[in-house]
Amino acid sequence: MDKKFRITEQPINIDACIKKVVRAEAGAVNTFIGTVREFTKGKRTLYLEYQAYTAMAEKKLSQIGDEINERWNNAETAIVHRVGHLDISDVAVVIAVSTPHRNDSFEASRYAIERIKEIVPIWKKEHWEDGTKWIGDQKENTSYEKDIPSEEDMNND
Amino acid sequence: MDKKFRITEQPINIDACIKKVVRAEAGAVNTFIGTVREFTKGKRTLYLEYQAYTAMAEKKLSQIGDEINERWNNAETAIVHRVGHLDISDVAVVIAVSTPHRNDSFEASRYAIERIKEIVPIWKKEHWEDGTKWIGDQKENTSYEKDIPSEEDMNND
Numbered sequence: 001m002d003k004k005f006r007i008t009e010q011p012i013n014i015d016a017c018i019k020k021v022v023r024a025e026a027g028a029v030n031t032f033i034g035t036v037r038e039f040t041k042g043k044r045t046l047y048l049e050y051q052a053y054t055a056m057a058e059k060k061l062s063q064i065g066d067e068i069n070e071r072w073n074n075a076e077t078a079i080v081h082r083v084g085h086l087d088i089s090d091v092a093v094v095i096a097v098s099t100p101h102r103n104d105s106f107e108a109s110r111y112a113i114e115r116i117k118e119i120v121p122i123w124k125k126e127h128w129e130d131g132t133k134w135i136g137d138q139k140e141n142t143s144y145e146k147d148i149p150s151e152e153d154m155n156n157d
Numbered sequence: 158m159d160k161k162f163r164i165t166e167q168p169i170n171i172d173a174c175i176k177k178v179v180r181a182e183a184g185a186v187n188t189f190i191g192t193v194r195e196f197t198k199g200k201r202t203l204y205l206e207y208q209a210y211t212a213m214a215e216k217k218l219s220q221i222g223d224e225i226n227e228r229w230n231n232a233e234t235a236i237v238h239r240v241g242h243l244d245i246s247d248v249a250v251v252i253a254v255s256t257p258h259r260n261d262s263f264e265a266s267r268y269a270i271e272r273i274k275e276i277v278p279i280w281k282k283e284h285w286e287d288g289t290k291w292i293g294d295q296k297e298n299t300s301y302e303k304d305i306p307s308e309e310d311m312n313n314d
Contacts, residue, residue, distance in 0.1 A: 015172050018190065024245050027194035030187070030266075033175065037184035037257060088181050100194060102270060109187075110263050 004078040005061035007054045007122075012080045017094045020078040026098035030105035032113050034093040036086050049125040050083040050092065053151050057081065060120040064112050068097065071111070072104045079112060081122055092124075123148040161235040162218035164211045164279075169237050174251045177235040183255035187262035189270050191250040193243050206282040207240040207249065210308050214238065217277040221269050225254065228268065229261045236269060238279055249281075280305040 004020055014033065021029055036048050065077040081093045093116065097108040116122075125134045134148050161177055171190065178186055193205050222234040238250045250273065254265040273279075282291045291305050 014175060018171060022190075022192055022246055022248075024195040026192055026246075029190040029192060031190065032259065032263070033179075033186040033188065034259070035179055035184055035186060035255075038181040089179055089183075091179075098192075102189065102191070106189070106263060106267050113259060 003058070005058050005065060006080045007052050007057050007061075008080060008082055009084045010082070012082050012091045012094050014091065014094050017078050017080050018096045021076040021096045021098035023076060023098060025074060025100055026076065026105075027100055028102035028105040029096055029098045030102075030109035031097075032093075032095040032109045033091055034113070036088050036090050036092060038088045044129050045088065046127045046129060047088070048086045048092070048127065050081075050086060050122055051125070051148060052081065052083045052120075052122040054083075056151070057120050057122055061116070063119070064115045067115065068108045068111060072099060072108045075099045075104060075108050077108065077112065079116070081116070081120070083122065160215070162215050162222060163237045164209050164214050164218075165237060165239055166241045167239070169239050169248045169251050171248065171251050174235050174237050175253045178233040178253045178255035180233060180255060182231060182257055183233065183262075184257055185259035185262040186253055186255045187259075187266035188254075189250075189252040189266050190248055191270070193245050193247050193249060195245045201286050202245065203284045203286060204245070205243045205249070205284065207238070207243060207279055208282070208305060209238065209240045209277075209279040211240075213308070214277050214279055218273070220276070221272045224272065225265045225268060229256060229265045232256045232261060232265050234265070234269065236273070238273070238277070240279065 018031055038045055061079045068075050068077050076098045078096045086092055095109050095112045097105050099105040123134050125132055195202055218236045225232050225234050233255045235253045243249055252266050252269045254262050256262040280291055282289055
């Protein structure tokens with residue numbers, strides 16, 4: 001529960017994620033929360049299903065924390081991503097970044113969500129009114145009609 | 158308790174503030190949290206004291222919500238600012254902005270904190286190890302050695 005970079009099947013406790021980065025040296029915490037949106041380009045989502053290779057995904061989330069530390073001074077990052085069945089308005093991901101000054105917290109939090117979509121092996125299956133589709137990569141440029149790539153395929157990239 | 162733009166003397170419930178803006182049309186919530194930092198340019202803060210003209214401050218916070226709606230499409234904003242005695246790491250302000258897409262939530266949240274510092278009549282009194290000072294305007298460019306301006310002075314601006 002105390003891990004700063006976590007994949008979970010449970011509803012995310014936003015406060016707990018924020019508390020992991022609040023500290024005396026920080027004056028700012030930027031939090032980005034991704035929620036399940038009902039409509040995308042006029043198409044209605046009924047619910048989503050997220051799937052991840054947990055160990056690999058947590059390692060990549062932790063790597064994003066390291067990248068932030070290389071780029072911004074005195075930052076502390078926590079990221080939790082939920083997997084499994086998510087309904088409309090459910091929280092899929094929470095990023096919290098604390099820094100001494102506010103500008104850095106905004107920039108680093110923004111960086112984190114973009115990097116999650118680039119490098120973390122998490123897929124979402126859209127369940128629309130008229131069908132389903134696995135969406136991946138995370139940048140949403142590639143779709144898998146049938147299934148997501150195997151863990152072995154991922155390691156061969 | 159349900160007001161979206163609020164001054165409070167109580168500890169801020171971050172989750173409650175976020176819940177006010179989560180909704181089916183939104184896929185993103187950006188939250189900015191300002192906390193009390195212990196050191197500023199090497200000078201140690203022991204605690205802070207915030208003071209506001211509540212009615213005027215809430216009106217200005219609400220105005221910031223309106224400005225966000227003029228600038229970003231389909232945004233929902235909630236802002237709570239605490240006043241009174243705040244210790245190190247206490248949460249002074251929470252801004253939550255939800256939008257359909259993430260870029261807008263980052264931009265609008267950033268806009269909100271800058272505008273709070275520009276237009277909202279809230280002052281902070283720094284209690285350092287070696288003395289005290291009222292800091293204002295909110296951009297921290299002006300200090301009041303003795304006291305903050307009166308409400309009447311504010312209305313004459």
